[in-house]
Amino acid sequence: MDIKVTTTERDREPAIRMQSIEKSYKDLHVLRGVDFEVAAGSIFALLGSNGAGKTTIVRMLSTLLKQDAGTASVNGFDVATQPTKVRESISLTGQFAAVDEILTGRENLVLVAKLRHLHDPGRIAEDLLARFDLADAGSRKVSTYSGGMRRRLDIAMSLIGQPKVIFLDEPTTGLDPEGRLEVWQVVKELATRGTTVLLTTQHLEEAEQLADRIAILHQGHIIANGTLAELKQLLPPAQVEYVEKQPSLEEVFLQLVGNDDKNDDKAQTRKDQS
Numbered sequence: 001m002d003i004k005v006t007t008t009e010r011d012r013e014p015a016i017r018m019q020s021i022e023k024s025y026k027d028l029h030v031l032r033g034v035d036f037e038v039a040a041g042s043i044f045a046l047l048g049s050n051g052a053g054k055t056t057i058v059r060m061l062s063t064l065l066k067q068d069a070g071t072a073s074v075n076g077f078d079v080a081t082q083p084t085k086v087r088e089s090i091s092l093t094g095q096f097a098a099v100d101e102i103l104t105g106r107e108n109l110v111l112v113a114k115l116r117h118l119h120d121p122g123r124i125a126e127d128l129l130a131r132f133d134l135a136d137a138g139s140r141k142v143s144t145y146s147g148g149m150r151r152r153l154d155i156a157m158s159l160i161g162q163p164k165v166i167f168l169d170e171p172t173t174g175l176d177p178e179g180r181l182e183v184w185q186v187v188k189e190l191a192t193r194g195t196t197v198l199l200t201t202q203h204l205e206e207a208e209q210l211a212d213r214i215a216i217l218h219q220g221h222i223i224a225n226g227t228l229a230e231l232k233q234l235l236p237p238a239q240v241e242y243v244e245k246q247p248s249l250e251e252v253f254l255q256l257v258g259n260d261d262k263n264d265d266k267a268q269t270r271k272d273q274s
Helices: 054-061 083-089 105-115 121-131 147-158 177-192 204-210 228-232 249-273
Strands: 016-025 028-038 043-047 069-074 090-093 165-169 196-201 213-218 221-226
Touching (some): 028 054, 054 196, 090 147, 105 147, 147 165, 147 177
Parallel strands (some): 165 196
16 A cells, blocks of 8 residues: 655755845844755754854844844744744754753753653653763763763753754864764764754864755855865865875865955954054
8 A cells, every 4th residue: 555645845845044144233244145055854064263153143043133134944934923933843052061060961851851841751861861872871960971971961952852953053162072073973863863953163074074065154145055075176176196185174164265364364453553
């Protein structure tokens, strides 16, 4: 017997869409017409220097900040006109782990499950502790956790309620290499389970390792958007001597934005000296 699966219009459209988004803070124009889409179930990395506007974009998409112009939607819901629907579809993890250090790992998870009025918070906590390899540490206070363990717990807490889209704003800030690898594994697992991930980062290796698509935000615009292979093609072909050397994502990023940053610094220096 054939089983027909009904696909709704919302299922077919991008999980995240931004069109002509603008945002200013008085005379500071942070976003000057940002456009991008994120496919459902994919990992999308947003790269940019400090102050480029990455966190501003995340705050808009999570309904914490209103745009000056343009439209944005998450899971098919408009962030400006349907904020409640958007919030029901998402979870946000900031740059620093939002965990209660006085409580145990299990108590943190149970607390969030109760706040979301979910059935059987204890079972939910146990399942997430096992999934994020924290079962042995579940009864310990979070103050005894390493940075990587705290971040894994933080992401586990954000998944309570099974959000379809999760925003990770520089999730490995302050972590040592081992902690970063732990978080990378968690992010990869999220995508394999169908969760859409928008990741902001300054670590170019992080984007190389995790992202299906990468966008570079510079001076208020998305100046490049594609797969890692597509971005590498923006530079001249690799020169072959004894071995083939492909450009790294870091080389692509610096080639695209480095000169402008240096010119801005020189202009500011001349202004300060005048």
